[in-house]
Amino acid sequence: MSTSTPQSTASAEAPATGTARVKRGMAEQLKGGVIMDVVNAEQAKIAEDAGAVAVMALERVPADIRKDGGVARMSDPNMIEEIIEAVSIPVMAKSRIGHFVEAQVLQSLGVDYIDESEVLTPADEVNHSDKFAFTTPFVCGATNLGEALRRIAEGAAMIRSKGEAGTGNVVEAVRHLRQIKNEIAKLRGFDNNELYAAAKELRAPYELVKEVSELGKLPVVLFSAGGVATPADAALMRQLGAEGVFVGSGIFKSGDPAKRAAAIVKATTFYDDPKIIADASRNLGEAMVGINCDTLPETERYANRGW
C-alpha cells in the first residue's frame, strides 16, 4: 500500500504513485464514456467491443441482487481476474461500504478503480473506508453535494450519482444529479462569510466547500449511475451535467446487449444531437422491464445506504 500523501507531486527523484493527480486524472480519462456492469469475461468483451471506456466486474448485476435478496458482497477474485485478462480497458470492482479489507483485496488484484458501493450490503453503518490509504482510486455514490464532499474528504477520486440501481428507472439518478448541480450553483453565489455556514449545513469540510464555490464544479469527475436503460436516458444524464454514465443492469438485462451497449455509447458522445440519439434508439429490442421507484419500500432503496 502506498504511503504517499495525495497532495504529493512529481519530484526529480522517484516516480510517485497513488497521488491525487493520478487518481483523479484516471477518472478524467473516462469522461464522455460509458462504464458497463459485467458478470463474466464474455460480457466484458461485448462491452469493450461496443466502446465501453471501462467495465465494472461484479457477480450479480443490481437487478439480480434485488431479486435474490440476501447479503451482497465483493465478487470472487477468480472472476475479477478473468475479466482483467479478457479486456484491455480499465476494470473496476465493488467493495461494500466500510469494508476496507474487501478494498485491500481488490487493490491486490490490480483493479483500476474501486467502487465503494451502496449496491452491496454495507459492512459498516457509521464509517466509510479511508480511501487515502490506497494506491487504487475510489469512486463513491452520492445523492447530494454534502455526501459527495464527505466522500471526497475521505479520498474518493470520482463521484457518481447513486440513482436507484437495478430498477431501470432513471428518476432517482435525475433527482441526485439535479440536487448536486443545484447545490453547486447556490454555492457560486455565496460570499466568504456564507461559506462557513454552508459547510456546516452540508456537513462537509470548509476547504472543499470553498473549492467548489470557486470552481463551480466538484474537484473530481462526476458521473451518473443508477437506472440508465436507454440511449436517451444516457443523453439525459449528460445534458443534466454528468460527465459520463455507468450502466448496470440496463445492458445485460435487455434483449440485445451488444446492440444496446453500442447505442448507449453513441448517445453518450452525441448527447446533444437528437437525430443521432434517435438513430441509436431504433430497433434495440426489449429494454429491461424496470421497477417503479415509488412502489419500492424504503428498506429496499439502495440510495439510503451510505452517510
Add this chain to the structure above:
Amino acid sequence: MGTSSTPVIGVLALQGDVREHLIALATADAVARPVRRPEELAEVDGLVIPGGESTTISKLAHLFGLMEPLRARVRAGMPVYGTCAGLILLADKILDPRSGQETIGGIDMIVRRNAFGRQNESFEAAVDVRGVEGDPVEGVFIRAPWVESVGASVEVLAEHEGHIVAVRQGHVLATSFHPELTGDHRLHGLFVDMVRAKDAPGSL
C-alpha cells in the same frame, strides 16, 4: 480558419479529457473548440487528440465517419498533438492492438499500450522534454503507453527510465503523459507555435 496570430485548434471530443485540453490551449493563446464531426474538423488549423480510451475513440471515429477525414488532414500536413490515447492513435503501428483497432497514424513508430502498467502503477515524474525551456515538465502517466521503436524521421523528445515518452515527426507531436492535467502549459505552447508556423503566410 484563424489568422496566423490566433490559430483555431480543435480537440477531438469523442471521449476523454477534452475540457482540460480546451483550457490548456486557451491559456496558450489559441482559439480552442471541440471537434466531433467531419465539418467541424474542416474548420480547424490544428487538432489535439486527448487522453481517453484509445479503443473507444477509434471506434467512435470510425462509426461517425471521422477516421478517413482525420487521416486525410494529417497526411495533408495539419499539425496534430496527441496525449496518451492520442499518442496511440497517431502511431503507424500498435504492438498489441485489440481486434479491429484502427489508428489515424502520422508518426512512424510502434507503441505498446498500457506499457507502464495498470492504474496502481500510474505515476508522476519529472520529464526533460527537448524543445521545452526551463524546468522539467511534470509528467502525469496514467496507464500510459510507451514508444517501442521509431523510424529514422522521428525525433525523440523525451525518455523516462529508458523508454521513449515524447516524439515529433514534422507536424505531428505526441506524449505518453498528460500535460493537460497540470498547470504547466508549455507543451501546448509548443504545439500552438507549430500550428502558427504552419499557418504563417509563405509556409507549406
